[in-house]
Amino acid sequence: MVLWPRPRATHEEKAVSALTHDGAASAPRRPLPEAMSVALQALFGPRLSSAEAVRLQHGRDESPFPTTPPDAVVFCETTEEVAAVVRLAAEHRVPVIPYGAGSSLEGQLLAVQGGVSIDLSRMTRILRIAAEDLTATVQAGVTREQLNAELRSLGLFFPVDPGANASIGGMAATRASGTNAVRYGTMRENVLALTVVTGRGEVVRTGTRARKSAAGYDLTRLFVGSEGTLGVMTEITVRLYPLPEAVSAAVCHFADVASAVRATIQTIQLGVPIARCELLDVNAVRAVNRQSGLALREAPMLLMEFHGSPAGVKEQAEAVQAIAAELGGEDFEWASTPEERSRLWAARHRAYFAGLQQHPGTRSVTTDTCVPISHLAEIVEASVADAEASGLPYYIVGHVGDGNFHLAYLVKDGDAAERATAEAMSERMVRLAIALEGSCSGEHGIGLHKIGFLEEEAGPGGIALMRAIKQALDPLDILNPGKIFLR
Structure with a gap:
């Protein structure tokens, strides 16, 4: 007979709050100021949408939570455009939520405090394939199937396979795993470098195409799995592998x-x-x-x-x-x-x-x-x-x-x-x-659904450190707020 772990009252209270997303939703929605709306319209024209159908699409993923739409959706095509949106959001204290293929399972995409959804699905350029180095650099909206179709003629493949035809950016954001992980590893092992837009709208590049490095903090792995709460990933360099004989x-x-x-x-x-x-x-x-x-x-x-x-x-x-x-x-x-x-x-x-x-x-x-x-x-x-x-x-x-x-x-x-x-x-x-010394999530991430569980797994010290990192990289709390932990 298996004895379930004895419940902890403080954990249960937090878990119930997270599961209903009352905790995240209790923070007031931040209205989209008219000045920001006008500025976005001037920059993006028809690629800015406040149509209800578009907003509803971007306010729902594969989680059991109710649809929670953003106030507007911006379809970006370059890193510079993403940075421009985030700078405006920082100026007006408006949340931004990165959006890839919409296949997340734990409520990561829901605009629980309102704001702007940054849709990266048009960022579909494969920027570089270095077959001799077994690396590829892609924009965040490139899907794994798209990348593998391009690689097939070169005798190479990208192995991380979560099932859905997810975007590479979304897979990096949730530290995706999948059917091949037992041999080839997860996104943590297969992302070498990133281009990221921080909460201040700055563009930073982490990592290199080299297979290893001992230079400073490992910022690449800090962003991988951060679920859009520390930065918006716009370009990703990944490992490739030869197709097996x-x-x-x-x-x-x-x-x-x-x-x-x-x-x-x-x-x-x-x-x-x-x-x-x-x-x-x-x-x-x-x-x-x-x-x-x-x-x-x-x-x-x-x-x-x-x-x-x-x-x-x-x-x-x-x-x-x-x-x-x-x-x-x-x-x-x-x-x-x-x-x-x-x-x-x-x-x-x-x-x-x-x-x-x-x-x-x-x-x-x-x-x-x-x-x-x-x-x-x-x-x-x-x-x-x-x-x-x-x-x-x-x-x-x-x-x-x-x-x-x-x-x-x-x-x-x-x-x-x-x-x-x-x-x-x-x-x-x-x-x-x-x-049993395992994890509350092997690959889906935390989002809204597992906030309470992460607190138990990481402990007060771990959560305090995560909060400090969040404060340093996103001091205005505009990057996908209300996810992973309650601020």
Whole structure:
């Protein structure tokens, strides 16, 4: 039996405030002054919009929070334009919220204090590909699929793959991870340099294209994961990798989720260099079958991928197959052709929307955690038991190769009781992860949803240091205010 961590009253009060975003919303909206509106109109013309439909689009992400639109949206195309908007915002004390593809899950995009949404989706230039150095420099609005399409003819690829066709800027802002992280790392490991607009409207450049540096503070990694609260990233230099000589994918089914997780743990502990290892529970498999027209056995499943030489790929797959067989894994099937692999991974990436489509009229309360790999089975088993007991529909997907998994609770839109049940389960799951020396978020970030949990994970000293950094870089508190922690 798993004992959930004992609740702390102070944490619960903060968590409830953050989950309803009352804490963030309690700060008054800062109206957009007429003088700033006139100045933006003069600079951007038709690329400034206050149309309701545009504002509503920029006030909603994939989180369960209600739409909270900005007062205006500016479509920027260059670093200099972003800097001009931020300087005006600083002059008038107006919030600015960076916007990429709108796929964040924790409320990062919501204009809880009003202000201007800086839409970077038109910043889509690939500025430089240095194939000989395995680097690329792109504008923030370039998506991972766009970059990889450009790289394919050069025999290179960018490996960070969170599923959605997210923008590189948004991925850097949330320190995104994804299916390839177990082998290639997250955005933290794959961003080398940045161009950033600070809260004063200054343009700074951090890092270089060199693979390492011992020069001063690591400002690049300070901005990566800051969720737009320390600066607006406009250009990003990332690592590239050669396309592997051989790639093979495989699926394996298990009697229960716990067995699939234990197979993953043993694979990692034995040092098998698996490139991807994804868990889908029976609910997720059922959803992707129906949404993608597949005929996968409806049982907990590991979807794996192996990269390397033909001999290396064969050796890796055989090692994993033997581990899986010892734990009851069945129907180990190969997907060796690019078409077969693409179909499987496309289905996996559509799991979020596939789950929603199985239950029309619901919204997803999605949470993720990351724990040391030795504790993964414990937290997954406890969370599954909790979800089963609730009676709410749910599904699990996860990048279990690095101890990260996602649990989506599906609640009827507008049903306060179901929402409260889902949030209570989410809190128990996240707090167990923290108790197991893990993190409240492996890749979704904090946004509005996990403010209380971050305070528990980082502690008073850590939060005080974060506040000091925020004050130094954004003294007027105009950069995505109300996110990560309450000021």
